[in-house]
Amino acid sequence: MSRRPRVLLAASEAYPLIKTGGLGDVVGALPAALRAVGVDARLVLPAYPAALAAVPTARAIARSALYGTPLTLLQAELPIDGGRPLPVYLIQATAFERSGNPYQDVTGQDWPDNPARFALFCRGAAALALGHLAPDWRADVVHAHDWQAGLLPALLSLEPKRPRTVFTVHNLAYQGLVAGADADTLGLPADWWSPDALEFYGQLALIKGGLAFADRITTVSPRYAQEIQTAEFGCGLDGLLRYRSAVLVGILNGIDTELWNPATDPALAARYDAHSLERKAIDKAALQTELGLAAEPDALLLGMVSRLVEQKGVDLLLAVLGSLPAGVQVAVLGSGQAEYEAALTAAASQHPGQIAFKAGYDEGLAHRIQAGADAYVMPSRFEPCGLTQLYALRYGTVPIVRAVGGLADTVVDATAANLAAGRATGIVFEPASSAALAQAIQRALDLYRAGAPWRQMQLTGMAQDHSWQRAAERYLTLYQQLLAA
Ligand code: ADP
Ligand code: GLC
Numbered sequence: 001m002s003r004r005p006r007v008l009l010a011a012s013e014a015y016p017l018i019k020t021g022g023l024g025d026v027v028g029a030l031p032a033a034l035r036a037v038g039v040d041a042r043l044v045l046p047a048y049p050a051a052l053a054a055v056p057t058a059r060a061i062a063r064s065a066l067y068g069t070p071l072t073l074l075q076a077e078l079p080i081d082g083g084r085p086l087p088v089y090l091i092q093a094t095a096f097e098r099s100g101n102p103y104q105d106v107t108g109q110d111w112p113d114n115p116a117r118f119a120l121f122c123r124g125a126a127a128l129a130l131g132h133l134a135p136d137w138r139a140d141v142v143h144a145h146d147w148q149a150g151l152l153p154a155l156l157s158l159e160p161k162r163p164r165t166v167f168t169v170h171n172l173a174y175q176g177l178v179a180g181a182d183a184d185t186l187g188l189p190a191d192w193w194s195p196d197a198l199e200f201y202g203q204l205a206l207i208k209g210g211l212a213f214a215d216r217i218t219t220v221s222p223r224y225a226q227e228i229q230t231a232e233f234g235c236g237l238d239g240l241l242r243y244r245s246a247v248l249v250g251i252l253n254g255i256d257t258e259l260w261n262p263a264t265d266p267a268l269a270a271r272y273d274a275h276s277l278e279r280k281a282i283d284k285a286a287l288q289t290e291l292g293l294a295a296e297p298d299a300l301l302l303g304m305v306s307r308l309v310e311q312k313g314v315d316l317l318l319a320v321l322g323s324l325p326a327g328v329q330v331a332v333l334g335s336g337q338a339e340y341e342a343a344l345t346a347a348a349s350q351h352p353g354q355i356a357f358k359a360g361y362d363e364g365l366a367h368r369i370q371a372g373a374d375a376y377v378m379p380s381r382f383e384p385c386g387l388t389q390l391y392a393l394r395y396g397t398v399p400i401v402r403a404v405g406g407l408a409d410t411v412v413d414a415t416a417a418n419l420a421a422g423r424a425t426g427i428v429f430e431p432a433s434s435a436a437l438a439q440a441i442q443r444a445l446d447l448y449r450a451g452a453p454w455r456q457m458q459l460t461g462m463a464q465d466h467s468w469q470r471a472a473e474r475y476l477t478l479y480q481q482l483l484a485a
Contacts, residue, residue: 004040005479008139008163010125012118012148014043016078017051017088018102020361021307022253022387023170026220027145029256030475032080033468037476042137044125046117047074047090049099058090062133066123067187069093073124073133081258089134091124108338114148115178115206119186122151122209129156129163139163141479144214147176147207151188154198154209158189164482166475167210169219171384172228172235173311176206200236211240215482217248218475220385221406225250233382233405251475252409253385254468260370260391267367274462277396277455280371287372290365291356293329300448301329302441303373303397305366305388308336308344313379313402315340319434321347321355325445331373333358333365370395375427375444379437383407389426393461398447398454399426400440410466414443419453425461 013019015028027043034041045051052058058076065071071093077085095117104110111117122144124133129152131138143166144152153165178186183193183204192198198208211217219225227233229242241248258264262280263273270282281297288295306312318340321330332344334357344357358365370376376392378401385406389399393410401407412418413428427447429440448454 004038005140005476005483006040006042006138007034007141007143007479008042008044008125008129009143009145010044010122010149010152011145012046012102012121014045017045017054018048020101020103022385023146025256025387026170026253029254029259029468030472031086032083033254033472034475035080035083035086036469037472039472039476039479042087042089042139044089044091044128046096046102046121047072047092048096048102051090055088055090058088060092064124064127064133066120066127069095069120071120071124073128075134089128091121091128093120093124095120108336115176115182115204116186118148118176118206119151119188122149122155125149125152126155130159140483141166143168143475144210146170147174147205147210150176150206150209150211152209153214154188154192154212157213164479165214166216166218166478166482167214169207169210169217169228169384171311172207172233172237173382174207175200175235175237177203178206179203205237207237208240211237211244215247216478217241217244218478219248219250220253221409222250222252223409224382224384224405227382227405249478251471252406253387253390254471255387255390255394255466257394257467260367260394262371262395265367265371267364268371269368272371272396274396274459277458280396283368283371284374287331287368288329290368291331291358292353293331293356294353296327296329299327299329300445301331301372301374302377302400303369303375303392304330304332304334304377305369306332306334306336306378308334308340310337311381311383313381313432313437314344316379316432316434316437317377318343318347320438320441321351323438324351324354325442328354328441328445330355330377331369332356333360333362333369335360370397373397374448375400377437377441378402378407379432380404380407381432386410390466393425393464394466396458396462398444398457398461400444401426401428402432403428403430414447414453414457419456422456422460424453424457425464426457
């Protein structure tokens with residue numbers, strides 16, 4: 001195919017329109033990277049108030065009623081450095097007119113009508129992809145992300161002349177489950193109530209719209225692509241994933257190296273690169289002041305910026321906070337499950353000056369923790385890719401991670417051999433236990449105090465290239481294979 005493939009990326013979040021986690025970072029950055037390798041990539045998102053506020057120039061280009069629900073299609077352009085702007089489509093409907101987090105109310109409860117909301121989003125996106133809403137553009141490939149866009153490949157499979165479909169799993173643990181009467185109101189074909197289609201232990205799992213129907217399945221690291229085919233990490237879907245393993249591939253995420261660049265980051269007290277790494281100490285001192293930590297330049301300051309959910313191993317971190325070695329400080333920014341927020345708040349008040357916890361979502365502080373911390377902790381129970389350890393590497397902040405998913409694929413453990421070969425970039429530990437995490441922190445402290453090996457790890461990490469180009473080329477190849485088939 002000689003002309004530029006037209007690819008519609010569909011997802012429930014994309015930075016800078018709206019973001020709750022790494023999905024937003026990825027869907028925010030991938031379209032520009034795809035355009036840079038010659039893809040006519042476009043983005044479609046629900047028109048949440050936050051998204052509309054981020055693109056005030058969005059204009060209505062079509063109106064329709066899908067399955068009885070009125071919706072409006074808006075179009076806007078997002079500027080891209082050094083390139084033509086990215087076309088963004090927003091699907092506007094009453095269901096999306098809720099401020100704040102796109103999935104939850106202010107108390108952290110999922111909106112009960114999420115399956116219906118995202119089913120509507122998928123119907124709108126399918127109509128757009130088929131050229132039914134904006135007649136001057138149709139997609140050759142629809143690239144859907146996570147369960148909220150899971151119905152798209154399934155809906156498109158019903159079309160005689162349809163775009164090819166790719167479904168990317170960012171997190172298999174979120175499945176879009178919907179039971180009984182609620183499922184019936186979605187108006188899906190009756191024969192999708194089958195284990196071969198969407199049925200999942202007596203409910204519908206909207207993620208199966210992607211897993212069972214997409215032409216290709218990808219996930220965000222090679223290790224996670226293997227893991228999700230096992231009972232341990234498969235969340236009940238490993239059988240289906242093994243069955244589809246011939247069309248399943250792991251493509252490691254990149255990071256936005258403009259947005260996450262310690263040499264230019266406007267959020268920092270001091271900017272630095274590998275040649276001015278000593279300036280990182282200014283960011284550390286500023287972070288200690290900002291968070292009320294003791295002004296100790298020689299303490300090993302551990303940072304963490306995370307959704308506070310079971311996945312992230314928050315319980316493992318909590319279990320070691322009471323008995324940290326002297327000379328270790330901890331700074332956590334996060335929001336999520338109330339019990340974790342409460343326990344972190346309590347730990348901070350029991351160890352003032354040594355442990356700091358900031359509840360909530362704060363993009364600027366996330367950058368300042370990456371820059372000001374010496375090491376970055378990520379004791380995840382599972383981790384499809386993980387972006388924050390990649391940001392840490394770029395900021396000369398040594399990651400301490402569990403050997404799972406993308407963490408295992410991106411961090412090289414400081415074994416004697418890896419240190420001697422100049423390959424080590426962090427501390428990697430295996431068991432999901434607080435003892436193993438405590439040991440990893442002690443290893444980090446010893447290396448930090450030794451000085452030279454620590455600096456070598458910082459520099460090795462900072463020299464790595466995690467930009468999006470490689471991943472974008474792999475997605476392009478995938479699209480081309482689908483279009484040639
Ligand atoms: P996940 O997608 O599982 O949440 P990732 O490591 O892939 O994990 O991405 C997390 C993204 O969300 C990063 O950009 C991180 O900085 C950001 N993030 C998480 N929690 C917060 C928070 N409380 N405030 C600001 N940014 C946050
Ligand atoms: C998910 C995963 C995370 C990954 C991100 C982007 O939220 O939890 O590991 O980095 O998606 O793909």
